[in-house]
Amino acid sequence: MMQEEVNEATSVLSVYGHTIKVTEALQDGDTLTFIIVSQKLSGTGEYHVDRTYDDFEWLQQHLYAQEDVPGIQGVIFPPLPMRPQANASAKVMKQLGFLGLGEWQPYCKALETFLRQVAAHCILSKNKAMEVFLTSIDPPGRQKVKRNIFNRLSQAVGELRKEGHKDVDEFFQTERDHNLVLTGHARTAAEKFLDVALTEQKIAVACGHFAAALQICVENGDDPEKRAFSRVCAKLSEVFDSIKKNMMSVAVNDMNTLGLGLDLDWRYQEAEREMLFRRTCKLVELENARKNAERAKPVKKSAMEEVKKAAEGEFEQICKVAKQEIVKLNQERVGTVQKSLTQWCEQQLQTAKEGADIFNQHLQAFKAMA
Amino acid sequence: MADTARDPPPDRTDFHEVEDGEDLFPEPSAAPESQPASLSAVDISTNSNGPKQDSFFDDDNEDLFAEATEEVSLDSPERDVLLSDGPSPAITPITPPTSVITPRIGHQHDDMFTHSSFDEIEEEEGGDSFDINISVSDPEKIGDGMNAYMAYKVTTKTSMSLFKQRDFSVKRRFSDFLGLHGKLASKYLHIGYIVPPAPEKSIVGMTKVKVGKEDQSSNEFVEKRRSALERYLMRTVKHPILLKDPDVLQFLESTELPRAVNTQALSSAGILRMVNKAADAVNKMTIKMNESDAWFEEKQQHFENLDVQLKKLHASVESLVCHRKELSVNTAQFAKSAAMLGNSEDHTALSRALSQLAEVEEKIDQLHQDQANADLYLFSELLGDYVRLISAVKGVFDQRMKTWQKWQDSQMLLQKKREAEAKLQFTNKPDKLQQAKDEIKELEGKVQQGERDFEQISKTIRREVSRFEKERVKDFKMIIVKYLESLVQTQQQLIKYWEAFLPEAKAIS
Numbered sequence: 001m002m003q004e005e006v007n008e009a010t011s012v013l014s015v016y017g018h019t020i021k022v023t024e025a026l027q028d029g030d031t032l033t034f035i036i037v038s039q040k041l042s043g044t045g046e047y048h049v050d051r052t053y054d055d056f057e058w059l060q061q062h063l064y065a066q067e068d069v070p071g072i073q074g075v076i077f078p079p080l081p082m083r084p085q086a087n088a089s090a091k092v093m094k095q096l097g098f099l100g101l102g103e104w105q106p107y108c109k110a111l112e113t114f115l116r117q118v119a120a121h122c123i124l125s126k127n128k129a130m131e132v133f134l135t136s137i138d139p140p141g142r143q144k145v146k147r148n149i150f151n152r153l154s155q156a157v158g159e160l161r162k163e164g165h166k167d168v169d170e171f172f173q174t175e176r177d178h179n180l181v182l183t184g185h186a187r188t189a190a191e192k193f194l195d196v197a198l199t200e201q202k203i204a205v206a207c208g209h210f211a212a213a214l215q216i217c218v219e220n221g222d223d224p225e226k227r228a229f230s231r232v233c234a235k236l237s238e239v240f241d242s243i244k245k246n247m248m249s250v251a252v253n254d255m256n257t258l259g260l261g262l263d264l265d266w267r268y269q270e271a272e273r274e275m276l277f278r279r280t281c282k283l284v285e286l287e288n289a290r291k292n293a294e295r296a297k298p299v300k301k302s303a304m305e306e307v308k309k310a311a312e313g314e315f316e317q318i319c320k321v322a323k324q325e326i327v328k329l330n331q332e333r334v335g336t337v338q339k340s341l342t343q344w345c346e347q348q349l350q351t352a353k354e355g356a357d358i359f360n361q362h363l364q365a366f367k368a369m370a
Numbered sequence: 371m372a373d374t375a376r377d378p379p380p381d382r383t384d385f386h387e388v389e390d391g392e393d394l395f396p397e398p399s400a401a402p403e404s405q406p407a408s409l410s411a412v413d414i415s416t417n418s419n420g421p422k423q424d425s426f427f428d429d430d431n432e433d434l435f436a437e438a439t440e441e442v443s444l445d446s447p448e449r450d451v452l453l454s455d456g457p458s459p460a461i462t463p464i465t466p467p468t469s470v471i472t473p474r475i476g477h478q479h480d481d482m483f484t485h486s487s488f489d490e491i492e493e494e495e496g497g498d499s500f501d502i503n504i505s506v507s508d509p510e511k512i513g514d515g516m517n518a519y520m521a522y523k524v525t526t527k528t529s530m531s532l533f534k535q536r537d538f539s540v541k542r543r544f545s546d547f548l549g550l551h552g553k554l555a556s557k558y559l560h561i562g563y564i565v566p567p568a569p570e571k572s573i574v575g576m577t578k579v580k581v582g583k584e585d586q587s588s589n590e591f592v593e594k595r596r597s598a599l600e601r602y603l604m605r606t607v608k609h610p611i612l613l614k615d616p617d618v619l620q621f622l623e624s625t626e627l628p629r630a631v632n633t634q635a636l637s638s639a640g641i642l643r644m645v646n647k648a649a650d651a652v653n654k655m656t657i658k659m660n661e662s663d664a665w666f667e668e669k670q671q672h673f674e675n676l677d678v679q680l681k682k683l684h685a686s687v688e689s690l691v692c693h694r695k696e697l698s699v700n701t702a703q704f705a706k707s708a709a710m711l712g713n714s715e716d717h718t719a720l721s722r723a724l725s726q727l728a729e730v731e732e733k734i735d736q737l738h739q740d741q742a743n744a745d746l747y748l749f750s751e752l753l754g755d756y757v758r759l760i761s762a763v764k765g766v767f768d769q770r771m772k773t774w775q776k777w778q779d780s781q782m783l784l785q786k787k788r789e790a791e792a793k794l795q796f797t798n799k800p801d802k803l804q805q806a807k808d809e810i811k812e813l814e815g816k817v818q819q820g821e822r823d824f825e826q827i828s829k830t831i832r833r834e835v836s837r838f839e840k841e842r843v844k845d846f847k848m849i850i851v852k853y854l855e856s857l858v859q860t861q862q863q864l865i866k867y868w869e870a871f872l873p874e875a876k877a878i879s
Contacts, residue, residue: 178714178716181714182711182714182715185707185710185711185714186711188707188710188711189704189707189708189710189711192700192703192704192706192707193704195700195703195704196697196700196701196704199693199696199697199700200697202693202696203690203693203694203697206686206689206690206693207690209686209689210683210686210687210690213679213682213683213686214683216679216682217676217679217683225836225839225840225842225843226672226839228839228843229839229842229843229846232843232846232847232850235850236846236850239850239854243857330717333717333720334717334719334720334878337720337723337724337878338723338875338876338878341723341727341875341878342872342875342876344875345868345871345872345875346872348864348868349865349868349869349872352861352864352865352868353861353865355861355864356858356861356862356865359854359857359858359861360858362854363851363854363855363857363858366847366850366851366854367851369847
């Protein structure tokens with residue numbers, strides 16, 4: 001029932017897109033539910049809804065399925081994070097990157113970013129599915145939407161050779177080349193940064209072990225020397241507990257700011273790559289249509305001309321949208337990177353200051369110990 | 371001789387009971403091993419056939435005292451003799467070889483080896499307060515290939531009158547340190563002094579250095595060793611008795627040091643192994659010591675526990691150090707990838723920001739490395755030192771048990787002699803009777819000496835343990851303060867980096 005409604009109408013979102021928050025992730029057995037809150041445009045309050053990952057996929061599929069929207073294939077779709085999995089295989093973990101670390105905060109933030117990007121998109125925000133997703137008390141229907149051409153690039157194996165097809169437009173050729181390089185580097189940077197954060201976590205855990213081992217050395221007894229040594233061990237255990245907390249903080253900061261930022265950057269480059277590929281496929285289609293029209297026998301000629309005209313129109317639309325999207329992305333990227341770098345720096349600075357304070361306190365306490 | 375004024379010195383060759391007719395100081399060819407103390411007299415000539423290879427055959431340590439250890443676990447020769455009716459062995463009072471006793475330094479404390487004077491030395495506070503600092507520096511590779519070795523500069527700065535100068539240096543190699551430890555161990559371990567162990571030998575580490583491999587791990591090895599040698603010397607001189615030992619003074623002051631022979635045998639690990647082997651042998655004996663003193667029982671248990679705890683701590687720290695190094699590697703790799711990303715950006719501000727990100731991360735990488743070093747040198751090495759020290763402490767406890775055993779043996783022997791004498795009363799053999807009476811008199815003296823030795827070693831150990839515990843607390847505190855200082859410094863440096871980067875990040879537009 002919901003299906004038809006959604007496919008027909010477009011609407012204006014009734015919430016402020018920038019107020020969308022994914023506030024928590026609730027685990028109930030195997031089911032993972034996300035709470036989404038958004039502020040009503042009317043100013044009369046908030047919408048609270050709970051959604052599962054399936055619901056997010058439903059939304060994404062509806063966004064893809066807007067075949068009536070001219071140039072829809074030129075849109076760079078905001079990337080949806082991969083499905084979270086418990087006990088994921090190593091390959092899946094690698095693809096999940098930061099989002100597979102088992103901390104829900106970064107994952108919720110990534111979902112939130114997805115929703116905000118959709119809400120901010122002039123074309124995508126008009127899709128009724130978005131309104132339903134954000135405001136309907138009942139979860140959206142879980143029927144599978146028909147397959148569309150927005151299947152991931154990686155699945156279109158046979159089509160892959162088209163990716164290298166030479167372009168007719170210098171702007172796009174340059175963009176395609178550049179995007180290819182950037183995607184690789186962005187992915188590597190995100191992966192390496194993940195390694196850093198993981199190692200920081202390991203260090204925190206090792207500090208915890210050391211603190212625990214020190215606690216074992218604390219003994220009761222009347223012996224003054226025994227007491228003295230026990231005091232030293234107890235205090236050192238506290239120190240390493242502080243070091244552990246500081247390290248965890250550093251790792252969490254990494255994940256929530258720069259980690260997410262690098263991750264998003266990479267996924268957006270991938271999304272752009274997919275869009276460019278769709279356009280290239282359309283280009284190939286167009287060139288074939290032109291050839292067919294040229295070579296067509298007089299009987300078929302007008303039919304082929306029709307096909308050619310349609311293809312030309314579509315391609316033109318896609319290029320128009322694509323250009324806008326590319327310009328927009330390149331502009332927004334700067335802002336996004338700036339924001340994540342700044343937040344990262346601010347949070348790490350804060351943590352470093354707190355760390356310096358605490359360690360200094362410990363130092364003074366130790367020096368004061370007779 | 372300077373030793374005339376004192377009581378008969380303690381029986382120092384514990385590992386070798388005198389047998390009937392055996393010379394206390396047999397020809398060097400026969401069994402030079404049985405006088406560990408005399409080595410210092412023998413090893414005057416430097417080995418002129420080229421540098422000694424002292425790092426191979428690490429496990430040949432047992433050779434030196436192998437015979438000795440066997441003899442301890444034995445049936446005491448006296449018992450053998452008693453079973454037969456023959457004459458009892460002549461037990462001559464043992465005088466230590468003169469070369470060791472004669473103080474090289476003419477002034478005070480000639481009679482260093484009487485127990486009572488040890489007490490005096492320790493209680494004598496007047497005169498010098500403890501003011502000495504030793505540093506080991508400038509590791510220098512001498513020679514080439516497998517015959518090469520590292521020479522270290524040992525600098526002493528002191529105001530104590532014990533020394534001829536206030537500020538002086540000498541050059542020493544690793545085997546010299548081992549030689550020093552060997553001498554000290556042979557002189558003091560068996561009377562209950564906790565002699566700090568010298569650093570461990572390392573064939574792998576040393577081979578890399580010899581072969582000329584100039585990489586981070588071999589540099590780290592040399593630095594680790596240098597630091598360990600320094601700590602070893604400081605620990606040794608902090609001991610009020612050891613500080614005044616002529617071998618220690620000679621080690622610190624003398625430009626030319628006689629080469630220590632058989633250093634593979636004298637490695638501290640070797641000595642400790644030997645001591646502990648003897649200890650095991652003691653345990654195997656059927657007579658178990660009646661521990662009348664609860665303090666000792668409790669302390670022994672305490673050190674067993676401490677041993678286990680320290681080993682756990684050590685393992686924990688090693689794992690921490692490992693992760694820190696990993697973090698350093700990962701940070702460096704990320705810095706590279708950020709730089710590459712920055713280079714492929716068109717947008718200048720973005721490109722610059724990413725390049726700066728790379729730079730910040732590189733600096734942070736260096737910080738991580740330094741922190742890893744702090745973890746390593748400070749904690750890991752300290753814990754390692756203490757694990758070895760605990761071995762020395764345990765050794766000392768075992769020495770006490772051996773001393774007790776000797777005393778008991780003498781007592782039993784005396785008893786048997788008395789019984790034998792009683793029997794002789796009824797026979798008409800006046801010479802034999804007289805001999806028996808003489809022997810008994812000697813044995814009585816020996817028994818008394820044994821009891822005194824036992825009391826003395828117990829007293830010494832109590833004092834040593836108390837000193838050890840105090841030093842332990844001080845050591846740990848000092849290291850922890852150093853570590854915390856380095857932590858605070860790292861954090862402050864981090865703050866500087868972040869504060870410098872923030873405006874750059876904000877400026878991207």
